[in-house]
Amino acid sequence: MLSKLDILILFCAIGCTLAVENDTTTTTSTAPPSTTTTSSSSTTSSSSSTSTTEAPVSTTTTAPPLPSPEIGEWNSTCLKVRFSAQLSFSYNTLDNGTKHTKYNLPVKSISKNDDDCNQFNETESIVLHWVDDKTKEENSFKLSFYKNGSNFGLGHIVIKLQPKTLFPDANNDSVQLIYNSNSTFVTPLKMSYHCTRGQTFNLTELVSSSDIIGTVSFFVFNCFP
Numbered sequence: 001m002l003s004k005l006d007i008l009i010l011f012c013a014i015g016c017t018l019a020v021e022n023d024t025t026t027t028t029s030t031a032p033p034s035t036t037t038t039s040s041s042s043t044t045s046s047s048s049s050t051s052t053t054e055a056p057v058s059t060t061t062t063a064p065p066l067p068s069p070e071i072g073e074w075n076s077t078c079l080k081v082r083f084s085a086q087l088s089f090s091y092n093t094l095d096n097g098t099k100h101t102k103y104n105l106p107v108k109s110i111s112k113n114d115d116d117c118n119q120f121n122e123t124e125s126i127v128l129h130w131v132d133d134k135t136k137e138e139n140s141f142k143l144s145f146y147k148n149g150s151n152f153g154l155g156h157i158v159i160k161l162q163p164k165t166l167f168p169d170a171n172n173d174s175v176q177l178i179y180n181s182n183s184t185f186v187t188p189l190k191m192s193y194h195c196t197r198g199q200t201f202n203l204t205e206l207v208s209s210s211d212i213i214g215t216v217s218f219f220v221f222n223c224f225p
């Protein structure tokens with residue numbers, strides 16, 4: 001199993017803090033400002049990204065803006081994370097239309113025991129769930145990280161929503177939103193990132209799909225051993 005020290009973090013935005021975690025010492029440095037991005041799958045970033053996600057579509061109505069999401073803290077058996085996330089996606093409505101909306105990951109979400117920890121000593125993930133009070137239907141948000149040699153990287157994000165439990169005008173179609181990347185934000189083991197800048201990822205319905213059906217924006221992302 002990976003030790004606590006091996007838990008790292010990613011989501012490095014310009015200005016993120018890189019911390020070396022140790023039982024006895026904690027050294028903190030600030031990542032140098034950089035105007036270049038080495039990953040070809042770089043993300044759109046900054047809190048101004050909201051202006052880029054709402055391409056007008058004639059059949060789409062847009063919900064009013066949401067406040068920034070609250071910051072939550074969750075732990076699985078292998079990870080502890082602290083972040084806020086806002087989703088942007090569309091769902092089908094009862095009148096057969098489509099509605100574009102933003103939705104904040106609720107901080108009441110819980111991490112349950114189905115997290116994958118150290119599967120094949122390579123995977124660490126955390127699954128957050130939140131259940132609709134009335135329908136008892138479950139929504140989930142899974143973050144997976146992969147170890148590759150002495151580095152760690154974001155593997156994927158899988159979000160499963162039941163819009164009907166979230167919006168009164170939604171029909172019962174479920175929505176799956178996936179971000180998939182083997183090599184984004186590759187970070188040395190034993191490092192953690194503490195980000196306070198926005199990061200936005202495009203989401204598709206299937207791993208193999210290239211159609212962008214939504215985005216997830218992290219306003220804060222910390223990961224702790």
Ligand SMILES: *[C@@H]1O[C@H](CO)[C@@H](O)[C@H](O)[C@H]1NC(C)=O
Pocket residue numbers: 020021022023024025190
């Ligand atoms: C952690 O502490 C140990 C013992 O003090 C030291 O040998 C090691 O280099 C430290 N690791 C890091 C990443 O600082």
Ligand SMILES: *[C@@H]1O[C@H](CO)[C@@H](O)[C@H](O)[C@H]1NC(C)=O
Pocket residue numbers: 041042043044202212
């Ligand atoms: C996300 O999608 C938008 C348009 O849908 C595109 O302009 C942008 O480059 C995409 N970002 C990434 C990181 O692929």
Ligand SMILES: *[C@@H]1O[C@H](CO)[C@@H](O)[C@H](O)[C@H]1NC(C)=O
Pocket residue numbers: 075076077078111112113
């Ligand atoms: C999260 O941490 C708490 C307290 O440290 C612990 O009781 C709980 O079992 C942990 N949850 C998981 C899923 O490991």
Ligand SMILES: *[C@@H]1O[C@H](CO)[C@@H](O)[C@H](O)[C@H]1NC(C)=O
Pocket residue numbers: 094095096
């Ligand atoms: C929605 O579509 C279904 C099937 O096409 C149709 O039967 C139903 O009347 C439509 N509902 C509305 C409100 O248009």
Ligand SMILES: *[C@@H]1O[C@H](CO)[C@@H](O)[C@H](O)[C@H]1NC(C)=O
Pocket residue numbers: 001119120121
């Ligand atoms: C994971 O690592 C532990 C300890 O390093 C080892 O005993 C175990 O066989 C490994 N499991 C797999 C599936 O590689």
Ligand SMILES: *[C@@H]1O[C@H](CO)[C@@H](O)[C@H](O)[C@H]1NC(C)=O
Pocket residue numbers: 171172173
């Ligand atoms: C979802 O809604 C459609 C049309 O309203 C209905 O035919 C179907 O049975 C519903 N499915 C579930 C799982 O409720």
Ligand SMILES: *[C@@H]1O[C@H](CO)[C@@H](O)[C@H](O)[C@H]1NC(C)=O
Pocket residue numbers: 180181182183
């Ligand atoms: C992830 O890695 C696998 C195997 O190395 C590869 O087949 C797949 O295309 C990669 N996916 C991405 C998004 O890079």
Ligand SMILES: *[C@@H]1O[C@H](CO)[C@@H](O)[C@H](O)[C@H]1NC(C)=O
Pocket residue numbers: 148149182183
């Ligand atoms: C793992 O790391 C190696 C060396 O850095 C790199 O060549 C390879 O593409 C990485 N694999 C994945 C799936 O990211």
